[in-house]
Amino acid sequence: METEERTSVCKSFTVLLNLIAWMLLVTAVGLGAIHFSECPIQPYIPIYLIIIGGCGIILLMLAYWTNTLHEGFWCQICILSIICISVFSIAWFLTGTVWIYSIYPPSYNSTAVGHYCQRTLYLFAFWFNILGFLYAMAVAELVAKCLQARDMAYCPYSQFPVGAAILTSGGAIITGCNVENASYGLTVCAERTAIQRAVAEGHRSFTAIAVTCDIKDSFVGPCGACRQVLMEFGTEWDIYLTKPDGAYKKTSLRELLPLAFSPAHLAEDGN
Ligand SMILES: [Zn+2]
Numbered sequence: 001m002e003t004e005e006r007t008s009v010c011k012s013f014t015v016l017l018n019l020i021a022w023m024l025l026v027t028a029v030g031l032g033a034i035h036f037s038e039c040p041i042q043p044y045i046p047i048y049l050i051i052i053g054g055c056g057i058i059l060l061m062l063a064y065w066t067n068t069l070h071e072g073f074w075c076q077i078c079i080l081s082i083i084c085i086s087v088f089s090i091a092w093f094l095t096g097t098v099w100i101y102s103i104y105p106p107s108y109n110s111t112a113v114g115h116y117c118q119r120t121l122y123l124f125a126f127w128f129n130i131l132g133f134l135y136a137m138a139v140a141e142l143v144a145k146c147l148q149a150r151d152m153a154y155c156p157y158s159q160f161p162v163g164a165a166i167l168t169s170g171g172a173i174i175t176g177c178n179v180e181n182a183s184y185g186l187t188v189c190a191e192r193t194a195i196q197r198a199v200a201e202g203h204r205s206f207t208a209i210a211v212t213c214d215i216k217d218s219f220v221g222p223c224g225a226c227r228q229v230l231m232e233f234g235t236e237w238d239i240y241l242t243k244p245d246g247a248y249k250k251t252s253l254r255e256l257l258p259l260a261f262s263p264a265h266l267a268e269d270g271n
Pocket of ligand 1: 189190191192222223224225226227
């Protein structure tokens, strides 16, 4: 029963986040189009909103589509497209920030010819980018915490330190590292240490995890056992595979563990 409740809470939270994302992106495109020529002092702001909103919508649709494809040519095309559009979106986002701040503080006085930017348009663009920066800072903090956690690893046998940092739905970050044992089989991975610690501290709803190790040349994912343990606490995890220099690649639990067995199957079986 508790499992069913937790699964439905996680699903509701995910649906809510997706709804907010869709609303923000559609509003960005709509406001940019409606007030297209109503910011003469910085005419690129409406164009910025239309393109950043459009890119976001395409990225969301590609992400949904990728989740339905498990392997193969189209899956690779989707992932490649997501990477290309993401890189463009980041560059466009930074450019938009320069445009928005170039007229800060704005004047909403329509009588001031040449210094008027439509109020709703400007305020939306301003807060849209602030939210974007807050999101980027949250990811940066998560990545930094997992790098710190790696330094705490107890790995005298493998000399392979791993760090993990989990972001809870409430915004808390819980870290973990691998803890080895002379009886090798008793070793616990960083991801599972973080999960167990988080649960012990009262957290059961999570949105993201960052994982790192000492391998510099490639992005390394959680082991199969840890993927299954993450699945216990929801299917909608964002996973940030992080290199020692802080560079990361975003993926998802659905991508790393397709066709997974989850608590939902036990709930179905009980009905
Ligand atoms: Zn593991």
